[in-house]
Amino acid sequence: MDISIFNAKYLKKISPRVFSFVNKANNIEELRKLLFDYTFKAEQNANEDASDDASHIARIRDCGTALRNIIKKSSEDAAGFSMLQALWDIGRNQDRPDLKPAFYADLLYLLLGLQGQAPRKALDSIHLTAIKSNGRKAARERSHQLDNLWYEVDRRMAAYPYGLDEEAVVRRDRRRTKILASLGGTLEDWQNWRWQIKNIIRTPEALEQLVKLSGQQRKALKLAQKNKLPFGITPYYLSLMDDELSNRDAAIRAQVLPPMSYVKEVATIEDNSCLDFMGEEDTSPQDLITRRYPAICILKPYNTCPQICVYCQRNWEIDDVMASGAFAGMEQVEAAIEWITDHPAIHEVLLTGGDPLAMGNDTLEAILSKIAAIPTVERIRIGSRTLVTMPMRITEGLASLIAQHRKPGRREIVIMTHVQHPYEITPDMVAAVDKFRLRGIPVYNQLVYTYYASRRFEATALRRYLRLVGIDPYYTFNTKGKDETLAYRVPIARILQEQQEEARMLPGLARTDEAVFNVPRHGKSYLRSREYRHLLSILPDGARMYEFHSWEKKVSQETTTFISTDVPILDYLQRLSKDGESVSDYETIWYYF
Template identity: 40%
Template sequence: MLQAGAPQLAEMLWKTDSELFRILRSSHTIEEAREGLFLHLNSIERSLYKINSKRELKHLHPLEKNNAKHCARVLKNLIRTEYEGVSGASALRELFLLSCGKNPAASSGFLCEMAALFSGLYGKSRIYSGPHPEFLKLEGRKAALMRSEFLERYSTDMEKHFSKYGSGFDGAIIRERAASKKRIMHFFGASEKSWNDYAWHIRHAISDLKTLKKLVKLTREEERGIALAEKYGIPFQITPYYLSLFLSPNPLKKGRAIRAQVLPSAKYCRGCMQAKRSGASLDFMEEGSTSPIRCITRRYPKILILKPYDSCPQICVYCQRNWEIKRLCDAKVQKAPLLRALRWIRKNRNISEVLITGGDPLTLSDSFLDWIIGAVAKMPHIRRIRIGTRTLVTVPFRITPRLVRILSKYHVPGKRELCIVTHVEHPTELTPETLAACTRIRKAGISIYNQQVFTYFNSKRFETCALRRELKLFGIDPYYSFNTKGKEETNDFRVPIARIEQERKEEARLLPGIERTDEPVFNVPRLGKSHLRAWQDHELIMVLPDGRRVYRFYPWESMLESVPPYDYTDVSIYDYLKRLMKDGENLEEYKTIWYYF
């Protein structure tokens, strides 16, 4: 569909459902069209549920029929006046005007969504290539052998994709990074001892374009983005270690996922500045409204976030807290509010778990960490302490024997757990240095969990599966996969919700269960995580004229309290697929994305 223009897509839509065109064309008003379309959809839906339906739909495969039912439900949502009011848009109006020849500017993104929905409604989704697999017609060993061959095709396809993404243990990548390390050490006049000292990396974090250009080759677009960051005072910084992980700046090669995380784009910088000038908040999660006291965020009954520090060894462009994260030289620990926060936790005995994060708390000294973790551990009602840190990836030398001794002091099996929650985005971040850090932690009996942010740069077919496989070998358990926060300035990173749902169903599901332990979630501002695999937690309520979907999320409390739903405008599937196509992806592998709602 992406190769067709808007006129061809409109023609495809009318051919798929001629009755739709007749209803729209013969209606004098949008309300008349709405009534006719509801009757039409209800008639189709009834035939999908009737065993002895006289319509051609009764011959559909049960899976195709199930998809048709989902399409019917979505289409009825799209023409509801309630959701037109909520979204400020009307898919029905766009279709009505299009049928009258009065909507020549109808977007290809919108028309692709409509064509997919009506194709699915009639069992023409193209999801399934044929009837039942041949092995289902056999029994015994013959069936088993044919089934095994069938599964081999899945596995071979997976391995083909895994080989594209590489890992931090690939020989060619290790050699290129060794050369980068040597160049960076020479520039700073550093010894091997200095390189292995985490404090040296924190002191020498790169935060200006002039230095960066001397150390790595940048594309023109990357230079433009960093120049704007400096102009607008948008903080960015990269540790020398993480800079040594940079590979070729070729946008189609393996190094792209790492570079994009820390190099602010021009679009990002302009978005931040525009928000600042307009007075708009960059606090997507509205942490200001979930902070009962300074340094604490609380969204759930038993756990809270404690933030002692507002910087990190390096700054991730897509960070949900980009509005409050500072450069290292501008950050400081303010002990008075931190002491008040600790007193607040001590008095609230219903809290059983504390996530110490920030910023990255492992940026701080061993003595400070010993003090703050010890202060939390002394509270008898605290059963678990999590440490949220990216240092395993950004400066793995931070995981020293002394630090591990401090952490293990507060990890007491049967009484209190201490665990690490980290944030690995791509298999090429998993290096020998990171393995050494993870091994040191795991040998102390401390668990490590990963929270991946699912961004454009790790969203290709089986790319996140490649990460999961490597994580488990490093002793890291996949925990959450976060849909990228809906922050306008981070649009470069955002991926349609349908893609993370597709990844879970068609890719993650093919891995052994012990490797796919993460749960895909969407973070609802103020209220917290909503599970993306659960129909009852969200629904598609509108498709905007530009092709973007609008979802309604029902928060985790929705069966406990009458909390309001949250309406979210996603990025366009059409635009996402066009971007993948530009990057050389085979779009046939993503063809089912339209049917994830």
């Protein structure tokens, strides 16, 4: 990807109008006013131009709104950076070494958009053309176009590995045989979740006996080991990795193999509580309880998992894989349940952790029956990734144990899981999900929109397959702005682009997820709703800075907002380019704010 055009000289060449205002203005305040007028005028002209299509007008309007937001005095104060000053300096040939190519790129596309020069189509290969005829003829022409559109969408989704493809199933069977031989287990052992836990791979040395690692992966794991970072992979999940190094299983490896950037960042942290991005310590009215919403609370009785996800939201309190002493103890759990009983506003309890399904049946049943005994609880959600990390945990007995607390018309039991990629879906997972579904327990997915799920139509493919498996897409999370997870982060603009240009191609029942940004201490802010965020600035390194409002905006006098710095779009595109993606396929990303 050639980024040499993203500089001051090219920006001025492309946007002579904007820089004529810079030359005309006597001071920054005058420039602010001239640019405000310019954006309004551009929108007005677009509205009056009858030949322009609606989406084109909308793009000009979006760019106008974005630029006005950025140059507002209050935005500049909040961001601690003045775009107007940057424009002023660029226009007057002042040296600004702080402004990076990613900054020029974002500003360039913004100004092009305002000038009506943004791309009109999302993708060249996916578009419908105007139909001049009427009636049946028009319907047939349109039907033909829709056929072609879907074929292209289908072709793009098929580019991603899917764990139910016959080839993948055979490959994983071979992997299982190899792992079993190495660990000295039988097929029967493999299907026993206790055996899986007993044989969790906990060290880089043990891992390397069973899978090839790249030099970087090995180095990062060694450093993680040296710094005692939690690490663990179930034999089952290990069987999902390919034998040889290839990009096919990148999403699987990224879940459990920490990149060097993560290890280095976390290794320097002395107090883990600074990793508590969501500020859970400030939203816990009682030990083991977190409450952010009026009718829901989280109950965390168990602080560990059979496998450690690298970018775990609770990495600040999970010390080790299947750590002994992870269960808070029945006394504390009972106190937490008593607290819920004393708060009848709470109608829904999310049992999470850690992974509560990594507890034994007896403990789980003791907790579930106590929650179910609270008269005001209408829904129990169980957050578990065992469907992905250890699906053999979902035995007939476990599914029945959970299902017995379901009382149609009175209490619902649901499973919340986290499938990250179509390559994670396996026949074992399908069978496990089915055990729940056959007992009337719905299963929902919460996708974290990481780099490894973010190529064109990759998450779309996931949604499609999830529905076939019996899992409903529920949330798509923006990766939290944690420094240590930089390697996973994707610009918010990409999530918005994906939702509108890709997910929209699926039937409604397969795109039921809501894209959200989690506001610390408050909870989810819906990304589709613009009133819950403002673009404050494009910072010198090209990162967009947003101000988020929480869901409480409509019901609270308190106007607490949260400022978050995104990852630069150009950096993201460069990485995609290095990984073989055609960056022109993503060009409209710049126009999602």
